[in-house]
Structures are given as structure tokens and as C-alpha cells.
Amino acid sequence: MTVVDEQVRYPLGKGTIMKRIDATTLSDWIESIEQLPYEVKRLTVNLNDEQLSSTYRSDGWTIRQLVHHLADSHSQAYNRIRTALTEYIPSIQIYDEQGWSELADYDLPIASSLMIIEGIHNRWVYLLKNLTAQQLKRTYEHAVDGELTVEQAIGLYAWHGEHHIAHIRLALTK
Amino acid sequence: MTVVDEQVRYPLGKGTIMKRIDATTLSDWIESIEQLPYEVKRLTVNLNDEQLSSTYRSDGWTIRQLVHHLADSHSQAYNRIRTALTEYIPSIQIYDEQGWSELADYDLPIASSLMIIEGIHNRWVYLLKNLTAQQLKRTYEHAVDGELTVEQAIGLYAWHGEHHIAHIRLALTK
């Protein structure tokens, strides 16, 4: 991958797993997760089919696919964190992101995924704001990312949301 | 469990896994999945906190918990079917339903879960209506239910939705 490719694929850089997380950082991440549904809506709710079919790089996902993917991915994220809260270091299954994005429902208008994203994030943020210090240190085991604490996962998904919002912004300038 | 208990817990009887599924049955199930979000909304959207806190049996979930549970469970169902469509006989993880229902977010107003249910079902129904005969025969392996075809899973979740709608109706008559 060239440097330019890398910059287009990762407009905000790659997500990193932080070792030490202070209260301000955690609260900024939760704030970012809280804002995501509104940010995505503001960018996409009034777009027509042609605009939704634009991509941020050749062979990259369209805006439509990015919105459906955010619904799927953050729904999984919310589930992973709840699994960590209710089981002891659970192993988390990964799913075939690319395969899912090729199923028929990824061609649909984005309205349904905007509802999913908003509903999930409302519930998720409330849960996150009510976690104890102990709950934040619980962990899950991910096949690729390894063992992550709940608060590390929060950071990962705050980045993940902003990462795809940057893709949507890029696609809109083309 | 007494017979009366059984009737309250399973107002429509227990869900059964069907061996042979004809086209009409399948299409009725998909129709039932399509109607669920509207049925749940009609029953619950205008309820106040006190009404949402009523239960269909002592120690049973409240209407509020039932709605949040439908969002969680059908989100998993939709994921399971997509996993069966994109992986070869995947093993499906089960989750701690009871544990999840005791987390802080199950106390929230139901509006967010009504959005999730509607968004998920819109996408799910479209996917189901576009499956080929071959895709309907793909399977996943569930720790409790065993190996299920996609069409058997459709039947299971059509039942599951109606099962909990019957609970909500019961709770509303109390």
C-alpha cells in the first residue's frame, strides 16, 4: 500500500489500543460515541441514491455501505461489551464484514440503519455512563485484537466511528 | 411448573422446529417478521412509565424489558442468519439473556429499542425475501437448538416475536 493509499484508507490514522486511560480521555470517547448518530445523520439523511453510491476511494465502500456497516459493527461492539460484563473473559466471534456487505440488504436505503445506529448508541452510551470502575476493567478476548478491557474497547469504537465518518466526508467531497 | 404457569409462560405454546417447510408457511413467517415492529409499536408507543413496568406474570419481565429484549434478540437472530449465509455451518454463541436484562440500559425508555427493532426488521425482511432456495438450506450450529437451516431459524424467530407480543398483550390486561 502506498503512503497516499494509507492516508485515504486511514484518514485519522489506525486505531491504537491504549494502556493507560484517564477519566478525561474516557469521557471524550463516550462523548464521541454519543455524537456519532447525529453526525452521521447530518451528513447523510438528505442524500439521494446517486450521492449514496459515491465512494471515498476506488474499490472502497459507498456511503450507503458505510452507514449499513456502522449499524452492524456498532451493534456487535455493544454486544461484545455486554458479553464482557456478564461472562468471564469471553471469546468474541468475528464476522465476515466483507461478506455481509455483499448481501442484498446492503443495497437498501439507509433510513433503517440510521434508526439502528441511533437506537443502539442511545442505549450503549447510557450503559457506558453507568459503569463502575470495576466493570471498566472487565475484558473480552478477540481473535485479532487480543484481550481488551471494556474501556479499551470504548476507545477502539470511538475511533472506529470517527474513522468511517471521515470516509463519508471524503466521499462527499468527490 | 404447573399447567397454568406453563400457559402464562408460553401463551402460544413452545416454538417447534419444523422438518418440512412449504412456500406458504415460509411466506407467512416472513410476513409475521415484517409486521412485528408495527405490532409492538401499536401496543407500546404511548405507554407511560408505570404501564411499561407492568409484568405478564410475577417474576416475569416487564413490558419495558420485553421490548429491550426483542431488540437484542432479533438483532442476534439477524446476525446468526447472516453468519450462516457467509460461513460454513458456523457455531453460534449464545448470550446471557437474563444478565443483559439486568444491566442499566434495560431501565431506559423504550423509544431506542423501538427504533432498533424497526431498523433491524426492515433490513432483515428484505434480505429474507431475496434468499435463493439454496441459501434457505444453509445452516448454523446452535449450542442448545442444534443445527438449524436458515428457514428453520426464520420459523423460530417468527414464533419468538409472536410469543413476546402475547406477553405484552397479557401484561396490558392486568
Add this chain to the structure above:
Amino acid sequence: MTVVDEQVRYPLGKGTIMKRIDATTLSDWIESIEQLPYEVKRLTVNLNDEQLSSTYRSDGWTIRQLVHHLADSHSQAYNRIRTALTEYIPSIQIYDEQGWSELADYDLPIASSLMIIEGIHNRWVYLLKNLTAQQLKRTYEHAVDGELTVEQAIGLYAWHGEHHIAHIRLALTK
């Protein structure tokens, strides 16, 4: 207008103002108003731009315009009834339906109007179910329809919703 034209324009016949309205009729109308948002959603939520641009007759409104019009018209209807409930035989302003349908916002995706329709109907139906016999007899004065009681207006708008749903169904078969 030829007979065929008339049948396409008014697939359910023209709305009529009923003199005597019994309890069953009134309750059927309110039920129809309650169902409308779900019926419209079921028919339109997964349509793409091209499908939304189809019409039920040449020179007729597209499905997209019909959905936006339902949001506007039923928002007015809800206002008219509330004006009749809070003022003495108020004169109701009419609006330029055709002119509004030519403004820029009628080109938008229908998701926003589906939200408006659902929100309005939820509140409206609750209000209607809680009216006293006396409130049902209050009136407003409409420039074209003349003096209408609240219950006559309920009948008119139940018809109006079904009338446009019939148009959407027609457009979908083309």
C-alpha cells in the same frame, strides 16, 4: 374527466361527509388513522429512488410526493382539529397543496416524512381516543368543505389516508 380517469384519481371513490356517525364507524376511522403510518411504511420504506419516482397516473404525483403530501396534509388535519377544540368555530386557512409539492423539499428521500407521519399519527390517535362526546361535536369552518364537526373531520381524514395509500399501491403495480 372520463370514467377511467375518475377511477384512477379516486380509486376508493370521493370522500363524503357523513351526517350521522355511530360509535363503530368512528372507532373504525380512528383505527384506520392509527394504521396509516405502518401501512405507508410497509409499502415504501425499502423503495429506491427510481421506484419512488413512479406515478399512479400520468401527471399524477410520484410515490415520493404522495408521502411528503401525507406528512403535510395530516399535520394540517391534526392542527385543524386542535383549533376546533380550543377556539369557537374557527375559520381554517387552506394551503396551496400543488405549490408546496413543487418546493425543493419534495425531492428529498421520504425518511423524514415517514417520521413526521408516525409522530403526528401517534399523538393524534391518542387525542382522538380521549375526546368526550361534546368535543366530537365541536366544529371548524373550512373555505371549501364548509362547517365540519370534529367527528366528520376524522372520517374525512381516514378516507384521505386510504385514498393516497390506494394511489401508492397503484403506482407500485406499474
Add this chain to the structure above:
Amino acid sequence: MTVVDEQVRYPLGKGTIMKRIDATTLSDWIESIEQLPYEVKRLTVNLNDEQLSSTYRSDGWTIRQLVHHLADSHSQAYNRIRTALTEYIPSIQIYDEQGWSELADYDLPIASSLMIIEGIHNRWVYLLKNLTAQQLKRTYEHAVDGELTVEQAIGLYAWHGEHHIAHIRLALTK
């Protein structure tokens, strides 16, 4: 009214009608109208019945009533502007704000009004962003406010939204 009363009633001061409006001011107002639905949601979507029943001043509206009022008032505002765009200096009817807030539907959960606010603002903002210089100078005649241009009305309603958001914030600190 004492000075303190005045400050609680009008936390941002009263709305004023501006004579000269430059492009930046206009664009800030439209931005404010665009943000309103998300701001209101962020503040209210997870509140329970008791929190929704709190007021920003004794005898003032509750948060619940403020949200329903925003749905009603901005729905009227959007209608007024479209009337000015399609008729020549139309006279605008005022409505009985206080009377409407005492009807049964103002007791409902806020979810329906949050949908109305979001749907209305999405369509309204798109319309406003697509107005020509000439359309911005069209006017309507209001019984209390006098003759207002479309751009003056935009300013008035940007203020109106922020005014009630300030009330909601106040009520949340009590």
C-alpha cells in the same frame, strides 16, 4: 415581572427582529435550526417520566410539554414560510399555544414529538438552504409580529429553538 423572573423566562433574552441580515448570520441561523433536533434528543431521549415532569420555573411548562410544543411550533413555522413562498403576503393564523398544551396528547411520552421535530427540521433545513435571494425577501403578515420576511422568520425560529433548549437545560439542573 421581576428582573429574576424575566431572566428565567427568557434565559437568552427576547427574540428580536433584525432589519439587515448578512450571509453569515443567515447561515448561522440555518445551522442552529439544523442542530436543534439533535440537541433536544441528546438532552431528553433517555429521561424517565419523573425527569420529564420537571419544570424550569414554577407554573412553567415541563420538559415533556416543551418538547411537544417544539414539535407543534416548528411545524407551524415551516408551514408559515412555505405559505409565504406560495402566496402573496399571506395572513398567518395564530393558534392557542396554552390551550393546545392542555390537551390529552401533551401527556404522552416524547418519542413521537422527537420524530416530528427531526422530520420537520430535515425537510425545512433543506428547503432553506435552497432558497433564492428573492425567496428570502418574500413576506407573511403575522397578527402579533407584523410583516416578516422569510429570512427574518428564520432568525426568529432559530432563536425560538435555542430559547426552549435553554429552558430544558434549566429544568435539568433542578
